[in-house]
Amino acid sequence: MMTTHTATAPSGATAPLLSVRDMTVSVRDRGVVRPLVAGLSFELYPGETLAIAGESGSGKSITSLALMGLLPNNVTVTSGQALLEGVNLPDLPEARMRAWRGAKLAMIFQEPMTSLNPVHTIGSQMTEAIRAHEAVSRGAARSAAIEALRRVRIPEPERRMKQYPHELSGGMRQRVMIAMALALRPALLIADEPTTALDVTVQREVLDLLRELQAETGTAIILITHDMGVVAESADRVVVMRQGRMIESAPVDTLFTAPKQEYTRALLSAVPRLGSGAARAKPLPPTASVPVARLVGAQVHFDIGANFLGRPTHRVHAVEGATLDIQPGETFGLVGESGCGKSTIAKALVGLVPHAGHVEVDGKALGGLTSLGRRQICRDVQMVFQDPMAALDPRMTVGEAVAEPLLIHGIGTAAERHARAADLFARVGLTQDQMTRYPHEFSGGQRQRICVARALALKPKLIICDESVSALDVSVQAQVLDLLEELQAEMGVAYLFISHDMAVVENVVDRLAVMYLGQIVEMGTRDQVFGNPQHSYTRRLLDAVPIPDPQRKRPPQAQRPGDLPSPIWPIGKAPARVHLRDIGDNHLVAQEA
Structure with a gap:
């Protein structure tokens, strides 16, 4: 049953800017018409932010495309209205709609590369x-x-x-x-997951910017997101959707304090909250004589640009003197903004980028390895990537994908490989009869479970999770994180957990390092870094984490002066190396100027 609250106009607004009335959007597939969004109704006033929240497949993005007139050819608005300033958007001819896009309404899409x-x-x-x-x-x-x-x-x-x-x-x-x-500066801005790919600090700056624009121009915003922290901080009202229908609509304060629907309560309870990690604390794994992975003064540089002789002019200092170790059975976190060197360290550990300094896996240095040695490293270290659909071959069944690493390394017979894949499917909560399906037949969370199963096929000592849950809905994210924890307890595998989501990191890691412009600026246990952050950059990261509580409105974050620093330096110059000092119990912090 749907629960609604009557929309209240913001102060000074007399008529809604946008009025959606019983809108149904349907797809025609092989002669059958099926609704994707059914009976949706809401109003949006000038200067107001309406959040449309829900999990993948709930109809959020289809709603936005219908308003923009960008639906695929086989998808149409079959009934209802979407009135912008009294004009029904679905009735506008394409020529007039094209003029309105940008001037009257604009959209920020979820995937920028396709836009x-x-x-x-x-x-x-x-x-x-x-x-x-x-x-x-x-x-x-x-x-x-x-x-x-x-x-x-x-x-x-x-x-x-x-x-x-x-x-x-x-x-x-x-x-x-x-x-x-x-x-x-449009009158209506539709933001479809606008900050999903952004670092937490940039996310906060962008959300602050959207609010500033609203204050200046009275722009109305439809914010489509599955991040309930962003909803709590940015929205005036919330529409919760599930399977194409609106199941609840309420002012943001009411929705968070007294949600009416069980689905809404489940959605809110799955949100990772900063500060809840201490409750999940477990003893740190004992320090082993041989760590699973170790870096000492690791450097990764890339030359770019070219002068008239074809020689490089600049150098990207992607990783500059990183030193860390990962113990067996430990979850070690790497956090920081895009371009800080997190993923480059992961690539160095699996031998995908050339490096200087010392990098070793299971006591074996990567420098000077033979081809056989590199093959063994691939067995010891596996990766789970951010986008499971891109990581799986669409022409290969998922059972074949999970068994493929065993085939590449010549392990077992065909029957043994199939049995091992079936066992792995069971361990990640999937069934054996699903092994004959293809990746497109699974949800995003199921595809990520398949990627985890594939990573486990060779019984690695270390699995690198590179933003492996950042694209998942919060409920599916919680399921995958619980799965990783169960597998670690059962198999003793170590994780290098790379993420820009500080709330997720706090809930899963034992120790972590904070990176900034290719260098580690703070490192310690979860309680040390989250409970007593010492470096100014660490504190900035934590201050920027959205809080899923609309009662706790934060003032806009102070803008960093001038252009952001860059890891790119002219050939012959290099950034100053930071020096970490131990402030107690191996809590390492870089000295600041």
């Missing part, structure tokens, strides 16, 4: 979007684009204007999309 043109520079795409809706010169449009990039905290915006989308990280591309939408 940006790969053959045009960032600058040409941004200036084109601005000039399509505003009568300004090319120079004025370029200045507006640079300012928009600067406002979303993109370092060196003038240089970024000359780059192509593939040259930017995922977080950078999402910031470009946000800057492009904000530059046009």
